[in-house]
Amino acid sequence: MVPGLEGTVFSPATRERLAAAVDLVSPTAVAGPLDVPDDVAAGVEVLVTGWGCPALDAEALDHLPALRLVAHAAGTVRPVVTDALWERGVAVTSAAAANAVPVAEFTFAAIVMAAKDVFAIRDRHREARGQRPVVDHARMGTRGLTIGVVGASSIGRLVVERLRTLEVDVLVADPYLAAADAEAMGARLVDLDDLLDASDLVTLHAPLLDETRGMVGADQLARMRDGAWLVNTARGGLVDTDALTAEVVAGRLRAFVDTPEPEPLPPDSPLYDHEGAVLTPHVAGSLGNEVTRLGDLAVTEVERFVAGEPPLHPVVRADLERIA
Numbered sequence: 474m475v476p477g478l479e480g481t482v483f484s485p486a487t488r489e490r491l492a493a494a495v496d497l498v499s500p501t502a503v504a505g506p507l508d509v510p511d512d513v514a515a516g517v518e519v520l521v522t523g524w525g526c527p528a529l530d531a532e533a534l535d536h537l538p539a540l541r542l543v544a545h546a547a548g549t550v551r552p553v554v555t556d557a558l559w560e561r562g563v564a565v566t567s568a569a570a571a572n573a574v575p576v577a578e579f580t581f582a583a584i585v586m587a588a589k590d591v592f593a594i595r596d597r598h599r600e601a602r603g604q605r606p607v608v609d610h611a612r613m614g615t616r617g618l619t620i621g622v623v624g625a626s627s628i629g630r631l632v633v634e635r636l637r638t639l640e641v642d643v644l645v646a647d648p649y650l651a652a653a654d655a656e657a658m659g660a661r662l663v664d665l666d667d668l669l670d671a672s673d674l675v676t677l678h679a680p681l682l683d684e685t686r687g688m689v690g691a692d693q694l695a696r697m698r699d700g701a702w703l704v705n706t707a708r709g710g711l712v713d714t715d716a717l718t719a720e721v722v723a724g725r726l727r728a729f730v731d732t733p734e735p736e737p738l739p740p741d742s743p744l745y746d747h748e749g750a751v752l753t754p755h756v757a758g759s760l761g762n763e764v765t766r767l768g769d770l771a772v773t774e775v776e777r778f779v780a781g782e783p784p785l786h787p788v789v790r791a792d793l794e795r796i797a
Contacts, residue, residue: 474502474523476545480545482768490774493520494779515539520772523547528717531557542778547756548572548773549796550788551704561673565788566774568767569796570627572759575766577631579757580676580706584636586700587674588615589685592751605732611699614641615693621672622663623689624707625658626796627648629678631673647679649795659741674704676784680796691716694726702727709734718742721749735792 479502482489491497493650505527511519517537519638520529523546533608534540534557534659545553550567558565586592588742590613597607618641619632625647634644643660646668655662665688670674675697680710681687689703690713697703697720705712709732720726727749744750759767774784788796 474504475525476502476504476520478523478525478536481764483772484765484768485773487765487768488652491521491775494772494776505682506537509537518542519544519775521546521775522577523611523767523771525551528555529558529563530555534558534561534563534639534792542566542775544568544771544774545788546767546776548767551793554788554790554793559790563643564778564784566771567616567742567786567788568770570786571770573627573631575759575763576628576706577635580628580678581635582630582760583704583706583731584620584632584674584702585615585639585753587618587704587727587729589613590616594746596748596796611710618642619644619671621646621668621675622660623647623675624679625655626678626680630658632676632678633660633777637794644672650691666696669693670698672701673698674699677707677711679707679711681710682794684709687713689713689717691719694720697726699725700727701795702729704729705733706731708732714738720743721747724749731755 502550503509506520506529514536516539517544518539522542529543540563543553543558543563545565545567548569550565555564569651574705578688590609592707594607601607612624614752620636620641621644623634625645629645633643644663645655645658645660646663646665650662652662677689679688687709703717703726712734714734717728721728722743729751730743730744731753732755733752738744743751774786777784
């Protein structure tokens, strides 16, 4: 991972756990596999990787011929895994489940705040300075809303779990989800078009793949109810930004966007200043003290590997067709 990042990813207690489970070839992080010293590289069986780790291609794996496990202490493993890694039978685990927790928390908070009209009220209150009423009771509250969750990913499932604490109807759209599984989650499975038609607020949790890029375009946005919210804490490429901007500027839709495309949006984007938009600079995922949760999970995977136990969050090649 990026040298120095290990101090953020691993708490002192977690570093002690890792040192107790394996023999560390370096007390600090190295930038990539080829930076592992030649005199120890041949014996390396476990890599703990994170943000900044380059792809583990054939050259890297030739340098680490004994490698048996990659425990990724970040979100998506996509930048790290390669065909060469799968072909050599190296086990891969991901800490994406740990990263899902703060994203789900952030999304749930955004949904509640959006439904309560907090952002527009804040702006009106700042302008009115307490001299006139600024609360529109006809446009606020979560009770009885229909919330559409696009993607039953780890994050999507955690969002649904939190939404069940509210008196809302939860719809979910995911081509890999069975109706019975959606029901067990506390949601109702529908297709994307029906979800867009019926929802007061739509929150995106699908992975960005070739087939999902631009999945919410002008036609899909046009299906949404007047005044509905679109919340995106997933990937900006899921949404046609120009089409979304047009809908927000027209005053028909509202948007909470943490992950736009392009990222960041150009300085002249109307979404920065429009009362119907809330922009945050990619802060939903693990930040600050939340990052150590990823290190904790990666080290747990290493401990289980050393003990001969199965991984908690394995990743196989087929998973890449449907994960972020």
